[in-house]
Amino acid sequence: xxxxxxxxxxxxxxxxxxxxxxxxxxxxVLHARNPERARHARQxxxxxxxxxxxxxxxxxxIKRLAEEANASGPFDAVIHNAGVYRAPAREVFIxxxxxxxxxxxLMQKPKRLIYLSSGMHLQGRADLERLARDQxxxxxxxxxxxxxxxxxxxxxxxxxxxxxxxxxxxxxxKMGGPNAPDDLHKGYETQVWLAxxxxxxxxxxxxxxxxxxxxxxxxxxxxxALQERLLNICxxxxxxxxxxxxxxxxxxxxxxxxx
Numbered sequence: 001x002x003x004x005x006x007x008x009x010x011x012x013x014x015x016x017x018x019x020x021x022x023x024x025x026x027x028x029v030l031h032a033r034n035p036e037r038a039r040h041a042r043q044x045x046x047x048x049x050x051x052x053x054x055x056x057x058x059x060x061x062i063k064r065l066a067e068e069a070n071a072s073g074p075f076d077a078v079i080h081n082a083g084v085y086r087a088p089a090r091e092v093f094i095x096x097x098x099x100x101x102x103x104x105x106l107m108q109k110p111k112r113l114i115y116l117s118s119g120m121h122l123q124g125r126a127d128l129e130r131l132a133r134d135q136x137x138x139x140x141x142x143x144x145x146x147x148x149x150x151x152x153x154x155x156x157x158x159x160x161x162x163x164x165x166x167x168x169x170x171x172x173x174k175m176g177g178p179n180a181p182d183d184l185h186k187g188y189e190t191q192v193w194l195a196x197x198x199x200x201x202x203x204x205x206x207x208x209x210x211x212x213x214x215x216x217x218x219x220x221x222x223x224x225a226l227q228e229r230l231l232n233i234c235x236x237x238x239x240x241x242x243x244x245x246x247x248x249x250x251x252x253x254x255x256x257x258x259x
Contacts, residue, residue: 008082155206
């Protein structure tokens with residue numbers, strides 16, 4: 001049995017992943033942006049152990065959420081599921097990129113990290129010098145490129161953690177719309193698989209998955225210099241520096257502890 005935290009799990013893919021994991025017998029902690037939605041989340045996944053509240057468009061609330069998550073943890077896996085599409089550009093950047101960055105930095109290291117990306121990240125552009133000056137022109141595609149870049153940086157810096165990104169596809173959720181063509185079940189099963197499976201194909205790091213298959217990702221996401229610049233920018237914006245890389249000894253120890 002694993003203990004898992006899922007951001008943005010009041011509805012959509014996050015809620016479906018939570019329900020699937022609860023049904024498998026895992027301990028799931030939900031997350032919603034306000035108390036009303038947290039109550040709704042508990043109703044939709046009644047077997048979940050708890051629901052944390054925090055508005056991921058507010059940097060200070062994200063920091064507080066990290067504290068509460070640590071008090072509820074530690075976790076075996078964290079699924080950074082929350083995301084917004086139709087919102088002001090700076091909010092898109094905060095929710096889609098800065099929230100997973102801050103939570104990654106401040107929460108106790110889990111054994112597995114799953115970051116929700118998008119096929120649209122392939123159209124993103126890592127204009128980091130502009131990002132450092134102005135976050136009000138970040139597109140959805142850019143924000144998903146940045147979170148994919150974050151994932152790859154984590155995989156490189158933390159060898160004792162399995163960190164992977166997932167493209168859930170264009171699925172019929174509230175965000176995707178009722179006419180989205182992809183399979184809803186396939187939209188969340190990869191996250192569930194990466195969070196708990198003992199399958200050797202799921203015990204990997206630094207991959208970008210679509211429907212349980214590793215796929216190529218935007219080359220900028222794998223550029224180490226760009227990764228490091230992004231981490232520095234996010235640290236400067238939030239006041240939360242990225243933790244130092246783990247030593248090889250710690251990495252081996254953590255890998256030995258992975259289920």
